Amino acid sequence: MAASVCPIDSQYTDQISTLLKSPSPHQVKEYFQELIAERKCKGIRVNPEGEHGKGVYADFDFIEGDLILKDQMLVGAQHSSNKIDCLVCSFCFQFIGSVELQIGKKLYLQELGISADNECGPSDRTECSSGSFIDRSPLLQDTIESLMNGSMRLPFSEKFPLPSVVSCPGGCREAYYCSESCAKADWDSFHSLLCTGKGSKSSNIKALLKFIQHANETNDIFILAAKVISFSILRYRKLKVAQCENPEKHDSMNLCTNYGFPLLLEAWKPVSMGYKRRWWDCIALPEDVDSCDEAMFRMQIRDLAFTSLEILKEAMYDKECEPLFSLEIYGHIIGMFELNNLDLVVASPVEDYFLYIDDLPFSEKKEAEKITKPVLDALGDDYSICCQGTAFFPLQSCMNHSCIPNAKAFKREEDRDGQATIIALKPISKGEEITISYIDEDLPYEERRALLEDYGFLCLCPRCSEEGS
Ligand SMILES: [Zn+2]
Ligand SMILES: [Zn+2]
Ligand SMILES: [Zn+2]
Incomplete structure (x- = not known):
C-alpha cells in the first residue's frame, strides 16, 4: 500500500x-x-531568551490572588477511561446535558461494566471488583433510564443547569x-x-x-x-x-x-x-x-x-x-x-449538587434525600469524579518551574471549562518572571530533584540551591 x-x-x-x-x-x-x-491577557509577555531560556514575565504588578491568565488549549483530550464518569463537550470540556444525565449515564455504563466483568478472566476479576463496587447498591434499570432520558428530575437539580447536548455533525x-x-x-x-x-x-x-x-x-x-x-x-x-x-x-x-x-x-x-x-x-x-x-x-x-x-x-x-x-x-x-x-481538570457539577443537598435545612434535606440517597448509594464513593485528560496549553507551557513559585494553576469556582487558569500566589512586580511548580513543591529536596529529573532538568531555584548545598 x-x-x-x-x-x-x-x-x-x-x-x-x-x-x-x-x-x-x-x-x-x-x-x-x-x-x-x-x-x-495583557499583563504578561514571553521572553524567548530569559534567565532560564524561554519564560513568561509580568508586564505589570500583580497582587496575591490576581488572575494572571486564562490559557486556551491548543489541543487536548479527555482520558478514554474518564468518559464513563463524565459527559463533557469535546471542544471546551465543560459538562453538558444535566445532573441527571451525568448520573444516569455513569450508572448505565457502570452496570454494563459489571456485566462485562463477569466475562473477564480470573486475573482481571480482582481488579474489577473494586471496593466501590461492593459499597454500591444498584438502582433499577428503569430508574437509570429515566435519569438518562430526562423523565426523572432530581430535587433542586434546576439550580445546576448545564448546556444541552449537541451531537457531532459527522x-x-x-x-x-x-x-x-x-x-x-x-x-x-x-x-x-x-x-x-x-x-x-x-x-x-x-x-x-x-x-x-x-x-x-x-x-x-x-x-x-x-x-x-x-x-x-x-x-x-x-x-x-x-x-x-x-x-x-x-x-x-x-x-x-x-x-x-x-x-x-x-x-x-x-x-x-x-x-x-x-x-x-x-x-x-x-x-x-x-x-x-x-x-x-x-x-x-x-x-x-x-x-x-x-x-x-x-x-x-x-x-x-x-x-x-x-x-x-x-x-x-x-x-x-x-x-x-x-x-486537564474540570470539576464535576454532580459533586456540587450532592453538597448542596447535604447543606439544605434539615426538613428540606430529609425530604430531598428520599430521592437522592438511593442515587448516591448507587454511585458509591467515587460519585464526584472530575473530568480528566491531557492538554497542551501554549502559554502555561512556557512558564518555568520553581519550588517557591509565585503563581499556580488553579481552577476557581467560575472556571468550568478546559482552559488553564493561572493565579498569582504572591505579589509579582513588573519585569519579574512568572513561575509555577511542575510538582508538589512540599516534597523534600531529594524527592523533588528525582521528579524534576523526569522533566529533564536540575532545579536551581533559591530553595534548591540552599537545600542542595
Ligand atoms: Zn463547548
Ligand atoms: Zn464525529
Ligand atoms: Zn527548586
Missing part, C-alpha cells in the same frame, strides 16, 4: 528536519505576542458538544479527520477505528498526537484555500518550486513552539524497569509509536502533508505532551 511506503529521499528528510528546527527567538516572540493579544456518537459553535470549531480544527461517523473526512474509517482501539488498549496519548496531526493538516488545507483565493498576496510562496512546503511549515507553527524531544528519549523510566534494560524499554516505546503511526497513516494519510507522518515528527509530538505534562 502506498501509504505505508516511507520514501527516504533527501527532500523528505530535509523537510522533516526543517519542521523540527527550533523557531528563532524572533519567531517565538512574534508568535506569542499575537497569541497574548488574541487572549486579551454522526459518530462519540463526540458531543455544549453548543453548535463548539461543534463547528472542533469539526474545522480537529474532528473532521478523526470522526468515525458517516460524515467523516477520514479516508478509511475502519483504520480509524483500529487506531482508536489501539490507543485505548496501549496509551491514549496517541489520540492526542492524532489530533495534532489532524489539526496541522486541516490548517494546511485552510492556508492553501486562502492562497488560491488570494494568489497575489502570496507571490513569494508561488515562486518556490515546492510551494506546498512553506504552507505546511506555517500550518505547523503553533506545534513547533511546544515540542522539545522525542517521546522514547524523554519518557521517564518506570520503576519496575531495571536501568540495564533501559535501551530495550526505549526501543519498545519507539516500536509502539511506530505501530500506532502506521495505522494512523491508513486512516488519514495526505500526500501533501507527508512529513507529518514520519516517526520523527510523531515522536516529537508525543514527547511534547510527555514533557509538559499538563493536566
Whole structure:
C-alpha cells in the first residue's frame, strides 16, 4: 500500500528536519505576542531568551490572588477511561446535558461494566471488583433510564443547569458538544479527520477505528498526537484555500518550486513552539524497569509509536502533508505532551449538587434525600469524579518551574471549562518572571530533584540551591 511506503529521499528528510528546527527567538516572540493579544491577557509577555531560556514575565504588578491568565488549549483530550464518569463537550470540556444525565449515564455504563466483568478472566476479576463496587447498591434499570432520558428530575437539580447536548455533525456518537459553535470549531480544527461517523473526512474509517482501539488498549496519548496531526493538516488545507483565493498576496510562496512546503511549515507553527524531544528519549523510566534494560524499554516505546503511526497513516494519510507522518515528527509530538505534562481538570457539577443537598435545612434535606440517597448509594464513593485528560496549553507551557513559585494553576469556582487558569500566589512586580511548580513543591529536596529529573532538568531555584548545598 502506498501509504505505508516511507520514501527516504533527501527532500523528505530535509523537510522533516526543517519542521523540527527550533523557531528563532524572533519567531517565538512574534508568535506569542499575537497569541497574548488574541487572549486579551495583557499583563504578561514571553521572553524567548530569559534567565532560564524561554519564560513568561509580568508586564505589570500583580497582587496575591490576581488572575494572571486564562490559557486556551491548543489541543487536548479527555482520558478514554474518564468518559464513563463524565459527559463533557469535546471542544471546551465543560459538562453538558444535566445532573441527571451525568448520573444516569455513569450508572448505565457502570452496570454494563459489571456485566462485562463477569466475562473477564480470573486475573482481571480482582481488579474489577473494586471496593466501590461492593459499597454500591444498584438502582433499577428503569430508574437509570429515566435519569438518562430526562423523565426523572432530581430535587433542586434546576439550580445546576448545564448546556444541552449537541451531537457531532459527522454522526459518530462519540463526540458531543455544549453548543453548535463548539461543534463547528472542533469539526474545522480537529474532528473532521478523526470522526468515525458517516460524515467523516477520514479516508478509511475502519483504520480509524483500529487506531482508536489501539490507543485505548496501549496509551491514549496517541489520540492526542492524532489530533495534532489532524489539526496541522486541516490548517494546511485552510492556508492553501486562502492562497488560491488570494494568489497575489502570496507571490513569494508561488515562486518556490515546492510551494506546498512553506504552507505546511506555517500550518505547523503553533506545534513547533511546544515540542522539545522525542517521546522514547524523554519518557521517564518506570520503576519496575531495571536501568540495564533501559535501551530495550526505549526501543519498545519507539516500536509502539511506530505501530500506532502506521495505522494512523491508513486512516488519514495526505500526500501533501507527508512529513507529518514520519516517526520523527510523531515522536516529537508525543514527547511534547510527555514533557509538559499538563493536566486537564474540570470539576464535576454532580459533586456540587450532592453538597448542596447535604447543606439544605434539615426538613428540606430529609425530604430531598428520599430521592437522592438511593442515587448516591448507587454511585458509591467515587460519585464526584472530575473530568480528566491531557492538554497542551501554549502559554502555561512556557512558564518555568520553581519550588517557591509565585503563581499556580488553579481552577476557581467560575472556571468550568478546559482552559488553564493561572493565579498569582504572591505579589509579582513588573519585569519579574512568572513561575509555577511542575510538582508538589512540599516534597523534600531529594524527592523533588528525582521528579524534576523526569522533566529533564536540575532545579536551581533559591530553595534548591540552599537545600542542595
Ligand atoms: Zn463547548
Ligand atoms: Zn464525529
Ligand atoms: Zn527548586
